[in-house]
Amino acid sequence: MGPYIQTSRVAEKFMSNEVMPLFILATGGTIEKIYDEFEGSLQNRDTIVKNKILQKLRLPYTDITVKQIMSKDSLYMDDKDREFILNSIKAHEKGMNPIVLLHGTDTMDVTAKYCFEKYPEIKVPVVFTGAMKPLGFDDSDAAQNVIEAIFAARILGPGYYVTFHGKLFTVPKFRKNKQRGTFEEIEL
Numbered sequence: 271m272g273p274y275i276q277t278s279r280v281a282e283k284f285m286s287n288e289v290m291p292l293f294i295l296a297t298g299g300t301i302e303k304i305y306d307e308f309e310g311s312l313q314n315r316d317t318i319v320k321n322k323i324l325q326k327l328r329l330p331y332t333d334i335t336v337k338q339i340m341s342k343d344s345l346y347m348d349d350k351d352r353e354f355i356l357n358s359i360k361a362h363e364k365g366m367n368p369i370v371l372l373h374g375t376d377t378m379d380v381t382a383k384y385c386f387e388k389y390p391e392i393k394v395p396v397v398f399t400g401a402m403k404p405l406g407f408d409d410s411d412a413a414q415n416v417i418e419a420i421f422a423a424r425i426l427g428p429g430y431y432v433t434f435h436g437k438l439f440t441v442p443k444f445r446k447n448k449q450r451g452t453f454e455e456i457e458l
Contacts, residue, residue: 291333291367292423295358298342299374299400332424344374352384359385359396368395368423375400375446382441386430395426399433402451411435
């Protein structure tokens with residue numbers, strides 16, 4: 271390490287040659303909607319992040335496991351779904367590896383705050399992200415947001431976060447700004 275770089279223990283692990291396991295838990299949402307040409311609609315079916323983003327990245331120091339835990343538009347999620355998401359986070363936390371959670375943007379704040387309130391003693395970083403346009407669209411923000419979430423999850427300490435459009439938010443200090451088509455920080 272150079273004399274000008276100050277590091278935390280998390281950052282030191284990130285800066286080493288050690289391979290870090292990381293989980294991506296997919297729940298559906300706009301980020302993973304696909305166009306059904308027969309029905310003429312966008313739908314959540316299977317996770318597509320692995321084929322559309324991860325296989326194109328070069329991450330020799332990150333061992334990523336993608337697990338689809340549900341395939342649901344976040345507008346239709348309820349507290350039973352949020353409890354299931356939280357239980358999935360708890361199950362994957364046992365390995366002490368970072369977690370990226372792909373979620374629909376319409377209720378990402380509700381789910382993130384639910385997890386924060388129900389399980390504040392999280393021992394790993396959990397980074398929520400999603401997209402305003404589906405991954406399959408040319409002008410989608412999905413790849414950018416997923417890449418930022420992976421990077422953030424690797425260097426942050428334990429807690430709940432959101433990465434979106436080049437910004438990092440701590441839960442619960444954020445909300446969706448529908449006029450700007452992004453998320454923003456709020457004061458509590």
